[in-house]
Amino acid sequence: MPELPEVEVVRRGLADFTTGRTIDAVEVLHPRPVRRHLAGPDDFVALLKGQTFAVPARRGKYLWLPLESGDAVLAHLGMSGQFRVQPVGAPDEKHLRVRFRFADDGGEVRFTDQRMFGGLSYSEGGAELPSEIAHIARDPFDPLFDETLFVSGLRRRKTGLKRALLDQTLVSGVGNIYADEALWRAKLHYAKATETMKPLQAREILGHARAVMGEALDVGGTSFDALYVNVNGESGYFERGLAVYGQEGSPCPRDGRPIRREPFMNRSSFRCPKCQPAPRHARW
């Protein structure tokens, strides 16, 4: 469940099921998702036994489950990670990687991940903010997000606008979908050279990114398939709100021209050829 709205949906779901609960046992079914815990899966398991969760937190696409001890479980969903809440005894999911059982008689929390780009780690002293993600910028929903810092940082770069939007050290939470949607709303091309961005333009694209992610969050995020669902396995409804992402050949909602898909950073970018024309100063 990759971008900010989808991760926030997961955070809220987890808040209902983990806050105040004490871990009885953790089971690691595949070592890869805990690879960032250098002491190994057994140590990860041992550290967590008996600990109690506080309210889950998030920055950009990272989320963490603070523990009352002051440490935290840091999580990233990668491309295909999910947290799911299940009754004890429910059949294991095919891609179940880590299971959390609790000391009460409630259900368990499961981390599943098909591709295993995501994972969990134990962050010592990370309850407030895990040091592992100190390099991640605040996201646009953070009350302490610094717009001036974003504007100056963006204009100082020598790269293309979409690359900059995807750079989690400049602004976090934006991924391929919401970058394309924000660019469309701003009528800007993904290759526009960042150093040619006017301060007002920079504020505008940020505003669009914040707005589109907010609208997506309001309807539970974007779910193209079963890989992107909330902790109860339910899909979000923002797919119908997408103007360009995944809409190759469909008419631009503004001017009716067919949306184009173009290769970009080993993935795809979607744009309207009319209202998002190639810029004079381009950086790819």
Added chain:
DNA sequence: CCTGCCGCCTGCGCGC
């Protein structure tokens, strides 16, 4: 310092 490329994984749909 900065920017950009590659590798990490599994599975699905497509064309041959």
Added chain:
DNA sequence: TGCGCGCAGGCGGCAG
């Protein structure tokens, strides 16, 4: 049917 290919909401590490 089978096989290879391209593609998928991400990021860290490293080369230049």
